[in-house]
Amino acid sequence: MNIKRVALLIATNLGVMLVLSLTASLLGVNRFLTSNGLNLSSLLVFAMIMGFGGSFISLMMSKTMAKWSTGAQIIDTPQNEAEAWIVSVVARHAHNAGIAMPEVAVYDGPANAFATGPSRDNSLVAVSTGLLQSMTREEVEAVIAHEVAHVANGDMVTLTLIQGVVNTFVIFLARVVGYVVDGMFRRDNEQSGPGMAYMVTVMVCEIAFGIVASMIVMYYSREREFRADAGAAQLMGSPMPMVAALRRLGGISDNDLPKEMQAMGIAGGASALFATHPSLEDRIAALQGHY
Numbered sequence: 001m002n003i004k005r006v007a008l009l010i011a012t013n014l015g016v017m018l019v020l021s022l023t024a025s026l027l028g029v030n031r032f033l034t035s036n037g038l039n040l041s042s043l044l045v046f047a048m049i050m051g052f053g054g055s056f057i058s059l060m061m062s063k064t065m066a067k068w069s070t071g072a073q074i075i076d077t078p079q080n081e082a083e084a085w086i087v088s089v090v091a092r093h094a095h096n097a098g099i100a101m102p103e104v105a106v107y108d109g110p111a112n113a114f115a116t117g118p119s120r121d122n123s124l125v126a127v128s129t130g131l132l133q134s135m136t137r138e139e140v141e142a143v144i145a146h147e148v149a150h151v152a153n154g155d156m157v158t159l160t161l162i163q164g165v166v167n168t169f170v171i172f173l174a175r176v177v178g179y180v181v182d183g184m185f186r187r188d189n190e191q192s193g194p195g196m197a198y199m200v201t202v203m204v205c206e207i208a209f210g211i212v213a214s215m216i217v218m219y220y221s222r223e224r225e226f227r228a229d230a231g232a233a234q235l236m237g238s239p240m241p242m243v244a245a246l247r248r249l250g251g252i253s254d255n256d257l258p259k260e261m262q263a264m265g266i267a268g269g270a271s272a273l274f275a276t277h278p279s280l281e282d283r284i285a286a287l288q289g290h291y
Contacts, residue, residue: 051167149231
């Protein structure tokens, strides 16, 4: 149920990577890597630092970015019975899942929910006003249990590690291609070091390879939804509340979240390769087939 979380992490990660890449270029790192031919060992170390650095910076920023992009309001002290109920449900499921109490928030918007944060003991669970208004309390509780299961499963950290690996390959391969292309345009009498063709090719390849690499991240995102659904069923003691929530969601628009947050919430993705979530039908079938 975390459409928002994945898209925001990937978007932030791509932005951080591009900023780090541009900074490295301005500091002359690319010239150092190619001054005496392409140093593959140094390039691999550089790619790992940049790749994992970008993904972990994105992870550390995840809660702040989520609050900012949705306008989520943290419930420090419940102001009404509904808020008190939400906090109590999150607390109970967090205790049963063996994680620290997450921050709890509510935000205005159509039916959705998300969880994010850098660790099992530093997380945020947020539900929308639309979710509270359109679902029964049992269904809302199942959705909350699903989000808590994401946190308990360590999905954000695992996603960050996967993103770090693919980032490393993107950065490494982009510079190898950039070096080859630059060599094709370089004259024999020109000084060593990367030229404009190298810079342009690297930037283009980082974007292109990054899009391809995101397919790997999206595949993992889809697989973790099945595990979170199963976790919600276990926390609820039955798969039926989760099944009911998914069925009800099928009749609710899932395209009204801020675009950059659509990979973190309860609703599903659009196309097959880039979808953050399996279809609702597949998720319901998996729940019914395992219980």
